Amino acid sequence: MVETAGGGPGDGAAEVLDRPLPEGVRKRVVQIVSDGFGGLTVAELPAQLRQYARFTPNRRVKFAGNAMAAAVESDALFRQRIGERFRETHPELAGALDTGAPPPAADPLDVAAAAYVLRPTGWVKLVAAAGEEALRADAERADEESRAELERLREQLAEARGQTKAETERLRAELESAKKEADSMHRKLRAALSDVKRGEAALRKLHTEMETVRGESHAQVSAAESETRRLKARLGEAEAALEATRRAAREGRSVGDMRVRLLLDTVLDAAQGLRRELALPPISVRPAETVDAVEPGRMTPKDIAARALSENDPAILDQLLALPQAHLVVDGYNVTKTGYPQMPLEKQRLRLLGQLSQLAAQTGAEVTCVFDGAELAAPVLLAPPRGVRVLFSKPGVTADELIRQLVRAEPPGRPVIVASTDREVADGIAKAGARPVASAVLLKRLS
Numbered sequence: 001m002v003e004t005a006g007g008g009p010g011d012g013a014a015e016v017l018d019r020p021l022p023e024g025v026r027k028r029v030v031q032i033v034s035d036g037f038g039g040l041t042v043a044e045l046p047a048q049l050r051q052y053a054r055f056t057p058n059r060r061v062k063f064a065g066n067a068m069a070a071a072v073e074s075d076a077l078f079r080q081r082i083g084e085r086f087r088e089t090h091p092e093l094a095g096a097l098d099t100g101a102p103p104p105a106a107d108p109l110d111v112a113a114a115a116y117v118l119r120p121t122g123w124v125k126l127v128a129a130a131g132e133e134a135l136r137a138d139a140e141r142a143d144e145e146s147r148a149e150l151e152r153l154r155e156q157l158a159e160a161r162g163q164t165k166a167e168t169e170r171l172r173a174e175l176e177s178a179k180k181e182a183d184s185m186h187r188k189l190r191a192a193l194s195d196v197k198r199g200e201a202a203l204r205k206l207h208t209e210m211e212t213v214r215g216e217s218h219a220q221v222s223a224a225e226s227e228t229r230r231l232k233a234r235l236g237e238a239e240a241a242l243e244a245t246r247r248a249a250r251e252g253r254s255v256g257d258m259r260v261r262l263l264l265d266t267v268l269d270a271a272q273g274l275r276r277e278l279a280l281p282p283i284s285v286r287p288a289e290t291v292d293a294v295e296p297g298r299m300t301p302k303d304i305a306a307r308a309l310s311e312n313d314p315a316i317l318d319q320l321l322a323l324p325q326a327h328l329v330v331d332g333y334n335v336t337k338t339g340y341p342q343m344p345l346e347k348q349r350l351r352l353l354g355q356l357s358q359l360a361a362q363t364g365a366e367v368t369c370v371f372d373g374a375e376l377a378a379p380v381l382l383a384p385p386r387g388v389r390v391l392f393s394k395p396g397v398t399a400d401e402l403i404r405q406l407v408r409a410e411p412p413g414r415p416v417i418v419a420s421t422d423r424e425v426a427d428g429i430a431k432a433g434a435r436p437v438a439s440a441v442l443l444k445r446l447s
Contacts (some may be wrong), residue, residue, distance in 0.1 A: 021116070022135070025127060026069060026112030033068040034060040036085030046071045072117065083118045094118060102126065108137075123262050232396040237405060244409070262325065263411040269324025314445035317437055321363040323415040329406055330356060331399060331420035332371040335439040338421060353385050355446040357372045360387030368406060374398035400425045407432045 021029070034057045037045075042053050049071055052064040060068070072079045087094040090446050093110070097120045108129065115123035198319035299355045310316075319366035321328060343351070353369060360367040366389075373392040384390040391404045402417060407429045410416050416434035419442040420426060 001344070015122075021069075021127070022112070024109045025112045025344055026115060028109050029072060029116050030061055030065045030068055031057075032113055032117055033072055033082050033088055034058075034064075034084040035089065037068070040081060040084045044078075044081055044103075049078075079119070081118060086114060086117055090114065097123075097126075119197070217433045229396050235399050236394055240405060263413050266325040266414050268374050312438065312441055312444075314441055317417070317441055319443045320415065320417045320435060320437070321359075321365040325416045326363075326365040326417060327410060328359075328365050328367045329403055329416065329434075330367070330369045330442065331368045331403060331418070331422060331425060331439070333399065334420045334422055334425075335442055338439040339443045349382070352446075353388055353390065356388045357385035359446060370399050370402050371407070373397070400428075404428050404432070407434045410434075 034356050037060055042050050049064060052060050055063065072082065093103065093106060093114055097115055097118055100122060101392060112127045115126040231314055320326060332349065332352060336352050340348060340351065349371065356367050356369055367387060368389040368391060370391050373394060382390060391402060393399050400422060407416055407418065412433055417437055418425065418429045418434050419437045419439055421439045430436055
């Protein structure tokens with residue numbers, strides 16, 4: 001216990017603080033304990049504070065503040081030792097508290113903290129008065145701060161009002177300007193829409209004129225293409241005739257000589273075949289044989305009529321191919337698309353040419369197979385089979401036209417057979433002296 005100057009020891013020990021220690025007083029008490037902490041030995045310190053013995057005062061306040069406040073409150077001996085250290089460092093304030101007359105100029109918080117540590121008579125009142133003073137000071141300080149803040153806010157409000165007014169005036173001016181600009185833009189937009197409508201009308205008129213011109217151009221182009229194809233066909237025929245003439249000239253004879261020689265061979269073969277067919281004896285006819293009578297085994301007209309063959313009988317084709325110097329011209333794709341249209345074109349060609357090769361070997365006839373060159377996606381690498389001539393029409397020339405050229409190239413009198421179902425082809429080659437045969441008949445013969 002601490003002996004005070006004005007009374008016996010422990011005069012204020014029985015006094016008890018009935019309210020929490022004000023925060024400001026508590027901070028000053030902790031600072032007093034921290035300052036007096038260093039003057040004590042480790043043994044003089046409470047057990048819970050010995051770990052902070054080597055800390056600096058500021059670090060003790062920071063890390064051991066709560067522990068030091070609790071030790072001062074609960075440990076009377078520790079509080080007495082701290083009070084003795086305080087008396088040594090602040091003798092005037094301690095003496096004034098002992099006499100019950102604290103200095104009027106002293107800080108109330110310092111007075112309350114010292115009274116709390118020294119515990120003189122009436123220390124509770126000093127602590128309470130200091131707390132109230134601190135609260136009053138805080139209230140006054142808060143009031144001053146509030147007034148200052150209010151004044152600052154008023155100034156800011158006035159400034160904001162001024163800025164708002166200026167900004168409002170500026171926005172009004174901008175709004176008026178924007179309205180004028182919008183009106184100008186509306187007028188320009190209406191003018192632009194009017195120009196667009198006129199432009200669209202002119203564009204529609206131009207499109208109509210362009211469609212008219214395009215239709216006329218297409219018609220002219222179509223007519224020009226037709227004329228070009230016709231001229232190309234005539235040019236192709238002329239080139240073919242020229243090439244044949246040149247080839248014949250290189251061989252030392254003219255096309256006419258070739259046609260005459262071929263016709264002569266045809267007549268000779270026909271005469272020999274006729275003699276074999278009639279079984280003519282090597283001697284001349286006897287007078288008795290000129291007498292009209294029925295001989296045994298001789299065919300009558302009815303017998304001959306009974307032996308007539310149908311137009312769709314493949315035997316007709318065999319009889320035609322048995323003629324001397326017979327030439328079979330085949331409309332290739334017309335035959336293959338009649339017989340096996342589901343196969344690819346390449347396989348159609350190979351199948352037909354293989355069958356024609358066998359037919360040529362069986363009959364000995366000349367065989368020419370014609371394909372339309374327009375059906376080709378690329379040049380054909382094809383080795384013609386033995387005994388079959390394979391021809392593709394040139395660009396711009398159809399297979400039908402090539403077949404008619406082949407028939408016209410033959411001399412009159414040579415047996416030429418054309419296998420095609422195309423009625424236009426059949427009529428054309430029949431006028432030229434060739435014999436048309438349906439593709440179905442050739443397919444039956446090949447099968």
